[in-house]
Amino acid sequence: MSKHIVIIGNGIAGVSAAREIRKHSDFKITIISEETKYFFSRTALMYIYMGHMRFKDTQPYEPSFWIKNKIELIQDRALSIDFSKKNIALKNNSSVTYDSLILATGSKPNKFGWKGQDLKGVQGLYSYQDLKLLEENTKKGINRAVIVGGGLIGIELAEMLHSRNYPVTFLVREQNFWGNVLPKEQSEVIVKHMIDDYHIDLKCSTELDEIQANDHQRVTSITTKSGTKIDCELVGLTAGVSPNIDFLRSTNLKVNRGILVDEYLQTNIEDVYAIGDCAEFVKHPKTDRRNIEQVWYTGKMMGLTVGKTISGQKTSYQPGHWFNSAKFFDIEYQTYGWVFAQLQAHQEKFFWKHPEKNINIYMVFDKASRKFIGINTFGLRLRHELFDRWLTEKRTIDYILEHLKSANFDPEFYATQEASIINAFNKQFNTNLSVKAKSWKSILNF
Ligand SMILES: Cc1cc2nc3c(=O)[nH]c(=O)nc-3n(C[C@H](O)[C@H](O)[C@H](O)COP(=O)(O)OP(=O)(O)OC[C@H]3O[C@@H](n4cnc5c(N)ncnc54)[C@H](O)[C@@H]3O)c2cc1C
Structure with missing residues (x-):
């Protein structure tokens, strides 16, 4: 059988x-x-x-x-x-x-025992039922939503509510948005993007204290730990899962x-x-x-x-090197290898940003060996296969920068950034690197 x-x-x-x-x-x-x-x-x-x-x-x-x-x-x-x-x-x-x-x-979704966390109009965003509840909670229109928790789901919820022109206050416990994951330089770019381009009322270093309701047990306002009261008809709880x-x-x-x-x-x-x-x-x-x-x-x-x-072929889980991607309103984000919010003692960083656009890269490498450790990009799309290979081969930061062009998805657009990135690196680290134009397939030995 x-x-x-x-x-x-x-x-x-x-x-x-x-x-x-x-x-x-x-x-x-x-x-x-x-x-x-x-x-x-x-x-x-x-x-x-x-x-x-x-x-x-x-x-x-x-x-x-x-x-x-x-x-x-x-x-x-x-x-x-x-x-x-x-x-x-x-x-x-x-x-x-x-x-x-x-x-x-x-x-x-996480709930941390906040007073009022189970009131009507207070919800997480995880399931299809949460989506339907959000429709229900906003169907008559709302004057303001408060989102609690500055991670990837919180920013998605902010974008969703913004798309229907609902004013959003976003409470983030850390000093910067996603500040426990992103380096300060990049976190600040998102903060600026949310405030300047999308008019999100972002309040960093701010924690929810409690949620208040009317006689029908429907949310009317929240209070922060510093005592500020914010009137709202929706509270999104997005403090992780x-x-x-x-x-x-x-x-x-x-x-x-x-x-x-x-x-x-x-x-x-x-x-x-x-x-x-x-x-x-x-x-x-x-x-x-x-x-x-x-x-x-x-x-x-x-x-x-x-x-x-x-099915009979015993197989161990072998996921390769860490990578991830997301979108913060208009900014596309990718990460390969490990970039932590705080630089470790043995690490050196290189941060380059476009003078006008929301394009930047943040790279981390080992100070002594110059071994590449990880990269975060905003507004640039890089090839996963190459970074996975380079991490396995333990390539240096110098090698990666010289071959960055090969990893790019969109060479025409990217050409101008590369020269600028390498020049900035040469200036900061007193090196003499130059762009090597090899196809990504030849690097992977296709
Ligand atoms: C809004 C949102 C956006 C996201 N965006 C991204 C993204 O851009 N990129 C990314 O990498 N990840 C993203 N994630 C995370 C990603 O969606 C999850 O990591 C992934 O869906 C988890 O898949 P899973 O199969 O483990 O579980 P799930 O997708 O959670 O599926 C589990 C299912 O099991 C059911 N279940 C649980 N317990 C029981 C039970 N006792 N009986 C019967 N059924 C049960 C649940 O109802 C659920 O349907 C996002 C998550 C959310 C919520």
């Missing part, structure tokens, strides 16, 4: 696992997920509110895909799991048994902040795996990576990896 693989969570991690298993086997596959019946792209939620996409445009697969690939979908909540009996109890009173189980339950694993906490599954897994995404219980935002490595297979990584592409990679293992 064919094995039954059950996956809880139909996000990018769970669906990638299902697809990979189907590619290699005829196992019975069931996905249980509560939020929506069909997989959708969470990263595109903002574009639905902004009117650029319809919900159905965010769903990569037609309903027939699941039938054709014999992937059974159950839209329900898993309430509890009896791991000894391999049985999952669902909210609708039925249950499902499995041979192998993949937990891919994602994240949930945590693994969505509360229903698994009082079981014999080993958890910390997330579900603990080894390099094969295997938990402490046989035939039970965890992937995506909810997984936490006991020890990450790549020593310089974080044990929990809540980004789209890592969810996908974990899904593909566990899919291979379950």
Whole structure:
């Protein structure tokens, strides 16, 4: 009899696992997920509110895909799991048994016990239900929204509300926007962009104290820790996310902040795996990576990896070097390798910015060996394959700068920046580097 693989969570991690298993086997596959019946792209939620996409445009697969690939979908909540009996109890009173189980339950927005955090008009931005709630909370128009938490989801929410011309006050605890991740030089660029170009009322070094409501328990204002009262009809709580694993906490599954897994995404219980935002490595297979990584592409990679293992090719998770990308209103951001907000003692930095446009790069390298450590770019798109290769080859900052042209996606546009970047570096570090014009394919030995 064919094995039954059950996956809880139909996000990018769970669906990638299902697809990979189907590619290699005829196992019975069931996905249980509560939020929506069909997989959708969470990263595109903002574009639905902004009117650029319809919900159905965010769903990569037609309903027939699941039938054709014999992937059974159950839209329900898993309430509890009896791991000894391999049985999952669902909210609708039925249950499902499995041979192998993949937990891919994602994240949930953080709440820090603020007074008023559960009032009407106060919400996070994570799920499709949150998007619908945002529509509901703003359908009559609002005079002001307050967003709490200066990270990537907070700035997306600011952009969404701004697109409908709602005034936004954005409270950021750090001195600068995303100040625990971005170096000050780059954080300041975003702050200026938000204030000058989008008129966001950005208040750095400011924390929420409490949220006030009217007699109908609907938000009317907030107060900051320094005592400032701000009238508003919507409060967005976007102070990060945590693994969505509360229903698994009082079981014999080993958890910390997330579900603990080894390099094969295997938990402490046989035939039970965890992937995506909810997984936490006991020890990450790549020593310089974080044990929990809540980004789209890592969810996908974990899904593909566990899919291979379950289909009989035992495969360890090998994500390569850290990279990420995002958009801050109009500014595109990419990062390769590690750039921290604070420079470490052995590191040197090079920051170059365009005199007028929101284009800049921030590079970090080792002072003694000149080994390249990481780069953040604003407004420039660089090739992932090359940076991954250069990080593996432990190239120097000098080599990277001389070959930067090869990594560029848009050579015509980029040509002018390169000379300027290299000149600035030569001046600052007293070097004599020059632009080398090699194609990226020749560097990768295609
Ligand atoms: C607004 C927003 C924008 C983002 N933008 C980016 C971006 O630009 N780039 C990027 O890399 N990342 C981005 N992210 C993060 C990225 O979307 C996540 O890392 C990724 O979606 C996580 O995928 P996942 O499969 O692990 O979990 P999820 O996508 O969270 O899927 C988990 C699913 O499991 C379901 N579930 C949980 N518990 C149960 C249960 N007990 N029973 C049944 N179902 C359950 C949930 O309802 C959910 O549908 C963004 C996130 C948000 C919220």
